[in-house]
Amino acid sequence: MREPPTAVFAEQDEIAVAAIWTLRKTQIPVPERVSVLGFDDQPIADWFDLSTVAQSPADIGREAGELALCLINDPDADHKRHIVLPTHVIPRATTAPPPQEEREG
Numbered sequence: 001m002r003e004p005p006t007a008v009f010a011e012q013d014e015i016a017v018a019a020i021w022t023l024r025k026t027q028i029p030v031p032e033r034v035s036v037l038g039f040d041d042q043p044i045a046d047w048f049d050l051s052t053v054a055q056s057p058a059d060i061g062r063e064a065g066e067l068a069l070c071l072i073n074d075p076d077a078d079h080k081r082h083i084v085l086p087t088h089v090i091p092r093a094t095t096a097p098p099p100q101e102e103r104e105g
């Protein structure tokens with residue numbers, strides 16, 4: 001690629017670990033050349049020292065339950081209601097600032 005990416009964000013920690021394995025197999029160093037960030041903070045993220053985005057399963061379950069009860073108790077309730085819950089990044093060993101030459105380019 002003319003301008004290769006400096007980071008990869010995977011929708012699941014398991015996919016992020018597979019991406020790291022593939023990058024390293026092709027001799028692309030993580031995180032020195034490409035940072036990798038997963039999502040969900042599964043145990044595999046800790047095992048592989050993977051940077052990840054964490055969310056609260058308890059909060060998700062509580063909000064889903066409340067939404068379901070609302071829809072059951074009020075058939076006219078907003079069926080398109082959208083809820084955004086907080087997340088936070090857990091930095092570990094798979095992310096770093098982009099390489100210097102990438103920032104200047």
